[in-house]
Amino acid sequence: MNLQEFNDSAQRQGLPGRFRRVVFTIHGFNTRATWQRTVSPELQLRGFLHVPIDLGYFFFSIFWPCTGWRLRQAEKRVVAALEKYDDEVSRFGSGAICHSFGTLATVFTLRRNSSLRVNRLILVCSLLPVDYDWSPLLNQNAVEGVLAETTPTDVWVKLAPLAVAGAGPSGVHGFTCDDPRIQVSSHLDSAHARLLSVTHCKRHWLPYLS
């Protein structure tokens, strides 16, 4: 049997799998990130090693002119978590589920730390610019694939470019990048935080991360 089959068998019997892909979750602003705790059991049950990254509570500090400072604060936490699990990431691979400001913070961190990598990146309600240039991250294998989940009615994403330095409405419009590794999935009947549920995790995130 291979390691996946070992993990699957352990999971069927309610035993912890030991050879697991790491999944980081990175939350947005104006939140205590309860969604990370909500989806955690589901990720663990499916055999992932879930590492929720707590950026702390913040609101005003994401707005211009504090955005850069806030991103650097977030970067420290993201780097610390990714480095702590570096061995597991190297052996088993990793994924990251990022929401809102967490999308900006994660991509900012990956761009500035070339030794870090995330195999599968899920961006929920992304604040990155629509024309974001993914080629550096893709070419350096810092990211193997991106699933961008958009919600056309997301007011926060629409407002972000007006107030957050470097932000864009990709969480509404998706990305213009035509690389097949960048997938966009639109969820019409949703809002800024409505995708952060166990049901959505099961239906959309787990298949992509697996």
Next chain:
Amino acid sequence: MSSHDLARLLAPRLPEARKNALRAAEYISLVFHEDRAALLDDTLLAGALELSAPVLRDALVHLESEGYLALVLSWRCPSGRGTIQESREISCFPLVSDCDRCGDVHEFDVRDVTVSFEATREMLALIDG
């Protein structure tokens, strides 16, 4: 007598438990009696017992969780030339290795690792009765 103890451990994991658990226990006992350092895996057992590999996989993982079997991990050459290294801990494998099987350099990939099982002291004590 010893096979019956092992059969009792296996019974909850096997279909037609009465028949198959004893057959599986007798086969496992025989393997470890002949060679106490033998390695078991699901395909070997499936061939010998004519049961499906996933069913036997669950039984082996169960015995491992109970401490009767221990994992042996084998990093297989991705070119299909055999085992590059064996280890009891996955962290003992280097991230890059020169392969003495095919001469290439391979990066560690979990998809190249297979799992087999060896008997622990508890298993040997059980089958020795």
